[in-house]
Amino acid sequence: MGNNDVTLDADVIVVGAGMSGLYALKVLRERGFRVIVLERAAGVGGTWFWNRYPGARCDIPSLEYSFGFDPELEQEWEWSEHFAAQPEIERYLNHVADRYELRSDIRLETGVAAMTFDEATDSWVVDTETGETLRSRFCVMATGGLSAPHRPDWPGIDTFAGEVVQSSLWPEEGVALEGRRVGIVGNGSSGVQVIPELAKVAGHLTVFQRTATFAWPSQNRPLTPEHQAEVKSRYREVRAQQYASPLATAHTTGATIFTFADPNKFILESTEEERVAALEEQGFNASRIWADAAKDMDANEMAVELFREMVRRTVIDPEVADSLCPKDYPIGCKRPVLDNGYFETFNRDNVTLIDLRKDAIVEVVPEGVRTTTGVQELDVLIFATGFDAVSGAMTRIDMRGKSGRLLRDDWAEGPRTFMGFSVSDYPNMFMVIGPGSVGVLANYPPHIELQVGWIADFLEYLAEHGSTRAEVGADAQDQWCAEVEAAAVGTMFNAPNCHSWYNGGNIEGKARVIPIYMGGLDRFMARAQELATNGYEAYAIR
Template sequence: MSDGNGTRAGAARLTDAADRHYDAIVVGAGFAGLYALHRLRADGLRVRVLEAADSVGGTWLFNRYPGARCDIESIEYSYSFSPELQQEWNWSEVLPGQPEIEAYLNFVADRLDLRRDIQFDTRVVEMSFDEADSTWTVRTEAGESFTAPFVVAATGILSAPLDPGIPGLDTFGGTVLFSSQYPREGFDLAGRRVAVIGTGSTGVQIIPVVAEQAEHLYVLQRSAAYTLPSPARPYEPGELDELKANYDDIRAAQLVAHVGAARTSAFSVFMNMGGFPPLKTATREEQLRAIEENGVRGALYWSDVLSDPEAGELATALYGEAVALIVRDPRTAAGLTPTYPFGCKRPIIDVGYYETFNRDNVTLVDLRQGAIEEITPTGIRTGQGHHEVDVILFATGFDALTGALTRIDVRGRGGVVLGDVWRDEGPVAYLGLGVAGFPNLFLIQGPGSPSAASNYLATMEYQIRWIADCVAHLRGGGHQTIETLPEAQSEWIDGVQALVAGSVLLHPKCDSWYNGANVPGKKRMYTTYVAGVPEFHKQCDQVVAAGYSGFKIS
């Protein structure tokens, strides 16, 4: 279906207010939004998806920066609900790149005829709950209003980019790029002096690619990261066919795997560490042999690194030695060595990251030695001096888990604003699915869900099935609302916090989007459920079996 300009068209805009009432409204047309639409529509609901972008894809539409790639194997980072989709789509790589994931989502949207119920170029700015008729009104930036008893917020956990907030940005005379809004047509960096700000997962992916293109690359690093060599590669001939033939076993393994990803993923290092010997009892010769034979992995693959703080400190020091075996300049190698314990942030995997710093056209600017002071018309001034650049590329991260919804004016019972609740109480929710005071508003991978500590898609599909079954239960029983009880929400979040108490995840040196410390003014609070995907499913199933305990149905 084309709009005449070579792009696929979505649902037509409606002019009759009566036609804007639906059984459910879904906000977002990424992985979660597409499946929510498919599942709810299959249950007979009249559904409308509102999407700010001009196409499907969500995070994988906007984050098309050089080197963008998933860190979970393609056959698992894909929908499991349809055997036909699994068999018809052919992945080319073990870890899929952004273009392939975007193409996959377009394939799914076309294959399932989803576009007819998606309204693109429609940014939601307000959602309010009417207590009189138990209906949500959703308003858009263009002034349109939609109503429905149920809203599914499929807004993504990494879809609200942070403003870099650096003085003088508006004075810069060169080109400013953002990894989360990279030009669809790409950008020619050849012959240009480029500064990349940020060395999280995005920066680590960008830097080796940009280094090959730019005349000179300045890497402005606020916090050195642990990163491991990526297993990314094309599938061998016949390899994907063999995997497809065993898809049932692969999906079954996903359901019992702790993080919901049974094969190659960024989390596999955590799952495999228990099989290695302890670092604290290793001889100096054994430690050196480990990094000589296995590089940076040899510094971290020990059974006690995550559980013993002293072993963690030894691992950090050994990691620095491993980096120094790769990076020739001692000062640069030292600057690339992290200072926080391994495991408190999401693992990063890279393609030639450390080797990049051996290039003559790459300079590390370690901001621990002098922070950014301002952006000037010709470059960036730090406490270490001024760097003349033509392009600044920001890879400065996201307001994770809650940011996409706090940027919408969401008002529940009594006009209570969701953003105010999360500002004052911290990111709270029950099962990651609902927030007290906001009836019939379902979250996907909200606070208290496995979200970033799991294969996002495996948990997302489960949550959407849970939501669809819940809506069917309400409609079948003649009920109007389901609402989280405050005491159940508090108990759940307290339990989530207890799971990480005393662990490396709460280390004071660990400023991570896992705990909100990367967002100025955000309450520091760890809200990702880490007991594992199987246990999370068990907890949610028990809630249903007990008549939706922890919720009030009316």
């Protein structure tokens, strides 16, 4: 059978209907491709469909965490806060789906179980969890970097008589929390957001802390009509700044998760008086203003001590404050967290902190959670324990490339890709913000626009040349992986005491690698455009 003799259900199958999948559908369809989007959830939105726990919100300013491809969309949508909450972002993405009539090509509640590349026909065979088999020339994986929930395997979880909830799989109908005894495990971004909200309604809240976290005040507040109008009046300038920025940000409003230290401030050269003055003036943010803290461990530890001092000033109980102070990993090792009253929550009478490094989990029992000092009785147990990040959504699919090789096996020692776009031996498969790209180190919407645009250009190039297969070479992939590794040298992500989802350290048994390019989105896209200009020379095309 010839390459063009096979019957295709679509030219491109896109996996995922979050922000990346929606935009990929819009762009590819406009370029003339027949597209089917497969989505496991009952609605569009991806992250913003699943993560509907109380307090869930974005940590990027709303006016920048939005698409810039259509000035009319920019002007018609009104954001209510500097940092939008989950319901508002979900409404926005549903508005995008409706405004551009995307739903007709989206199949909801249709997860992907397996994908197999058919070498004889240069096509992908996709088996869905609903039992359907589809075939396409190309696949675009828009599965997201934080979409594969992870839960610790504690003894006895199945015996718990109460309700068990995952923050990243929060029921659409909600969870009854008022007046109940609630326990929560995990205090990363989701935990920091949900804990203050739980404390407001629970009869009693028990926080089981595995690792103390760095969290900075978000300074969130309503967006005034005047401020929103001012930014909208110069949106073309803002978007140009985002597309050219290493972080895809323009710093239009509020605090931001992405910060730049003062290049002229060095904590190792500072006096005690200068550090105290920084604390008085900037509070928690005094820990993030020092240029040398990003590369020097001694400087970083001094910055961490400023953070600890702010925790001690905020939390009344000295023992609780001490447990909430990060002690064994550097600032910059994990994703920064923005909070809305997180540390103040531990001053409430109905909140108890269990420091698991001092009082370890023994097992879950029908009544609650047993630690070394006794049983914490609970009605609801919430896991805010993060994700099998960056690669997990891909490896949970039974994806087979050339000669039947399995992606899960090929990535057993860490994901290897070419620029996060492609994987050697997996032809015609492209990823949006995949492992090896800038990933979560850049604001997603402008980042998505740039990467989807690049993929669409490539697919159009293949179509114009009558090509049915594009496969990146192993040498090009190895060279890029070496560049990704080199870019991380000297950063806190590589610190010996850094164990985060950035490097796989949050999952027991997962290979410890850093699958994120730290050279910045501007440099990354310059490389991608150079590759396109040179006829996609890293790829074997036929």
